[in-house]
Amino acid sequence: MRRAIYAAELRMHPRAFRERFADEMMCIFDEAAEAEGALKLLIDGAISLLRQWVMRSDFWKPTLAALFTMAQLTMISFMLHLPGPVPSQANQVVREAAPTIGMLQLMLSVATLTVIVVAAITFWIARFQSKRSQPCSRRRSAAA
């Protein structure tokens, strides 16, 4: 059970790291789980997972940017729909401006979609670049 959890943790690491070290880390788990304590290794694996995604991968940047933008857009959208106190002048203005709000909603949706597409493209380019820039040792062995 613990081995399966550790294997799942390793599978969730970024691909470059996983392809390079997952087998060895699993080998260490098999060898050291009894001596070191499986729970400690599981915690270490979870910390490693966070470290690799948050600190060593560029994936979080476009995702965070997209999330923040979506949060802002949602907030603006929510504020535009906020009902005022019972028949107030402001509420009347909002009702009269219904077509404008519809247009704004459409614009916000398009903007959100654009942000998601840009984030996806940025992520795809980052992955493509990381594939091209192989580590020095691999390049050396390939050259040899």
Next chain:
Amino acid sequence: MKQALLPFLPLSPATLHILLCLAGQPRHGYGIMQDVLRQSNGQYKLGPGTLYDNLQKLMDKGLVEGAPSADANDDPRRRYYQLTAFGRSVLAADVERLKNVIHEAKFHLEAPAVEDLG
């Protein structure tokens, strides 16, 4: 000290221990973990996550490289690592830096404190 080595200094404790382990002979991951524990008298325990994160950085910077397996009966998943010539220079430069730190520390700690003189 060569200017090319300066960006790598000072080494972090984990990096220093890993490079020290590999200075003697090529080792596999678990071997490095055990040797770090021995070097530090059990005070510094390196987990596989920290070890391979550091190895990844060291290999990308060209300080460490893969080495052929020392034992034919080894688990095929096991890989060996060794220092490159550049890695050895960086380690030597950091050890030299640490020597100066120790020299300075000894000088200040062994000199009588100001209040003792007064």
